[in-house]
Amino acid sequence: MSKILENQVAIITGSTSGMGEAIARRFAKQGAAVVINGTNEERGKKIEEEIVQEGGKAAFYKADVSSASEVEAMVDFAVEQFSKVTILVPNAGILGNGLATEISLETWDKTLGVNLNGVYYLCRYGLPKLIEAGGGTVVINASIASFKSFPQHPAYCASKGALIPLMKNIAQDYAEHNIRANAICPGPVDTPLIWDSVKAFPNADSIIDETIGMTCVGRLGTPDDVAEAALFFASDQSSFVTGASLTIDGGIMT
Amino acid sequence: MKTIDLTGKTAVVSGGGGEIGYALCVGLADAGAKVVALDIKTDRVDGSNDRITAVRSDLSDIAGISSAVEDIGEIDILVHAAGVNIAAPVTEFEEQAWDTVFDVNLKSAFFLTKELVPRFRAGCTGKIVFISSISARLGYPGLHAYTASKGGLDALIRNLSTELGAKNICVNGIAPGTTKTGMTKGLWEDEKKCSAHEATIPMGRMADCKDHVGPLLFLCSDMSDYVTGQVVCCDGGLTSVQADFINLNLREGNE
Numbered sequence: 001m002s003k004i005l006e007n008q009v010a011i012i013t014g015s016t017s018g019m020g021e022a023i024a025r026r027f028a029k030q031g032a033a034v035v036i037n038g039t040n041e042e043r044g045k046k047i048e049e050e051i052v053q054e055g056g057k058a059a060f061y062k063a064d065v066s067s068a069s070e071v072e073a074m075v076d077f078a079v080e081q082f083s084k085v086t087i088l089v090p091n092a093g094i095l096g097n098g099l100a101t102e103i104s105l106e107t108w109d110k111t112l113g114v115n116l117n118g119v120y121y122l123c124r125y126g127l128p129k130l131i132e133a134g135g136g137t138v139v140i141n142a143s144i145a146s147f148k149s150f151p152q153h154p155a156y157c158a159s160k161g162a163l164i165p166l167m168k169n170i171a172q173d174y175a176e177h178n179i180r181a182n183a184i185c186p187g188p189v190d191t192p193l194i195w196d197s198v199k200a201f202p203n204a205d206s207i208i209d210e211t212i213g214m215t216c217v218g219r220l221g222t223p224d225d226v227a228e229a230a231l232f233f234a235s236d237q238s239s240f241v242t243g244a245s246l247t248i249d250g251g252i253m254t
Numbered sequence: 255m256k257t258i259d260l261t262g263k264t265a266v267v268s269g270g271g272g273e274i275g276y277a278l279c280v281g282l283a284d285a286g287a288k289v290v291a292l293d294i295k296t297d298r299v300d301g302s303n304d305r306i307t308a309v310r311s312d313l314s315d316i317a318g319i320s321s322a323v324e325d326i327g328e329i330d331i332l333v334h335a336a337g338v339n340i341a342a343p344v345t346e347f348e349e350q351a352w353d354t355v356f357d358v359n360l361k362s363a364f365f366l367t368k369e370l371v372p373r374f375r376a377g378c379t380g381k382i383v384f385i386s387s388i389s390a391r392l393g394y395p396g397l398h399a400y401t402a403s404k405g406g407l408d409a410l411i412r413n414l415s416t417e418l419g420a421k422n423i424c425v426n427g428i429a430p431g432t433t434k435t436g437m438t439k440g441l442w443e444d445e446k447k448c449s450a451h452e453a454t455i456p457m458g459r460m461a462d463c464k465d466h467v468g469p470l471l472f473l474c475s476d477m478s479d480y481v482t483g484q485v486v487c488c489d490g491g492l493t494s495v496q497a498d499f500i501n502l503n504l505r506e507g508n509e
Contacts (some may be wrong), residue, residue: 217424219480232472
């Protein structure tokens, strides 16, 4: 069976664990060269090696996505390594939990810096490369928090909410360059982040079980569930879909 | 592009004899599925493809639906693509027209689901996909019954997903944007109207029936096992900009 991301080059931020890692591995299996990004160098190098051992193309780049200059350097690195960039997956995210009146201003700034500015920076520096390549796709990893609140997640929800109109703007303005932009919006997915997230809930001990009961399909999502949706949006399978957001949440938002 | 393999799956497609419906049947068949196309007119399907079988059925007749699906054994996929449009100004809209549109577009979706849920094969995730429309979200003068029926489909998708998850069936939808078919001929045959309409679509063109195949295969495959109750707009970005500044005359009667 032919690989559907053959000749594509993807940058996936925050891909040293969780959903980002699953997306990087899935894209590499489908033929894309992937830039793995995070701040954990050891973990990133290990994923790079494993992908290469399996016959894929991968390169780790250590960068803090809340730094515009580091993101710009990462995009240049991707071009140096793989000669072009065609897929952007801004995925890195942090929680910054606490009551709106109690989190520090630093926490607010840091959360918005990673979750919103980090996405913007990758688009800011990555989109010109997509244009140079003749087109491409942007798959923003948002969240169901783009549409609903969670207790003590003010910075997280605000930052994720902002990603949907940002995505729609990119879809509108860059369609003429043969670039599509869409958002995936995961619900409860079994990643390291979710176990930190539940600590902010008043019913932290039981919330995961209760959440499973709130899904239509009776389980937590897996990082692979999210990677499959990312693959759909990154590939020609969704060639007439742009400006769309899709929740991958087992039906919580119904 | 071929990544999705539906070999061994059986799909029922209502409205499979229509333009979008038939394109979806071919997409499923090309991915390896065995397809049963239900439609009142089956000439497009008959003898066209070894993997597609036509069953003549009037989807506005609920009793007829039962008998049409009688001989279909176990299934994995149900696609409801049957749809009709009757447009008229609100003061001239006939009750019969309203009923016809609702019977075919919405009522048959529910009763097909009711009839076929017990036939879904055990052991793998079943997939139901309703073909809705972006007109569930954007208004069009004259299309009162059509848009309301499609809005009803979106609500039904959400509602069925809450109950059928326990039966291991995901329920989702695709909302096509303006697609070049006989139904929209009045729009795309008029060069001026067509180019004005296309100027409002970020991707700069109307959809072709085949554009909806990729999203359908995604929603019918195990790639989307954690996606339920959702509608994917396949519209070149039209709803994301909410068709801003579109002249209402361009919408009239031409969803």
